[in-house]
Amino acid sequence: MVAMKVGQRVVLMFGFEKKDQASIKADELRAFRKAARVYLGYSEEEMVAIVREKSLSEIAKTNLGRGEKHGKSV
Secondary structure, X not given: OOOOOOOOXXXXXXXXXXOOOOOOXXXXXXXXXXXXXXXXXXXXXXXXXXXXXXXXXXXXXXXXXXXXXXXXXX
């Protein structure tokens, strides 16, 4: 598990159940890492615009610094 700092962004690129797939292939991993660099390079304003146009979905937003445990699903 990686420790996150307040204000950092997490982008879920690909999720799967281990019963359905053992792992991803090396070429898939390279492609996901490349895409992750692109997404993580966007500014907050760019990410908001992308979510608004529904190209990506925000699934949870946590603001632990203000005592909230869970954010809202979008």
